[in-house]
Amino acid sequence: MIAEIQVLPRPLGTDTDRYAHVDAAIAVIQESGLEYEVGGLGTVVEGAPDEIWPLLRAVHEATLASGADGCISVIKVSGARDDDGPRVADLVGKFRA
Known part of the structure; x- marks a missing residue:
């Protein structure tokens, strides 16, 4: 599974x-x-769904715990039925030198 998370803390x-x-x-x-x-x-993260989902929550909560008054987290997730992909290299590897 791949997830991308962007945190938008205030301030x-x-x-x-x-x-x-x-x-x-x-x-x-x-x-x-x-x-x-x-x-x-x-930030893009790769891992098993059981690792990714709790991590996304922890990232959001860490932003607040660091002293932010509020936070919006923008999350994109890509996974497959068999938990075998995709990986970042599968999606963008051909564009990297």
């Missing part, structure tokens, strides 16, 4: 760290041990 960060709340969200993904790729407008 975006703190006076001293503009992206503090987004960084807190990404830290949860990094600690998950799953394959991930941070992009300019969201």
Whole structure:
């Protein structure tokens, strides 16, 4: 399964760290041990559905726990019936050098 999550915290960060709340969200993904790729407008994560769904919730909650007053999480999910794909490489591999 692939999921992409974009967190939109209010406010975006703190006076001293503009992206503090987004960084807190990404830290949860990094600690998950799953394959991930941070992009300019969201982070893509690969894993089994039983790993991805709780992680998406944890990312949203970490954004709030970091001090954000509110957060909208935009989530896209792609999965297959047999839990075998797709993978990021299946979708974009031919476009990478």
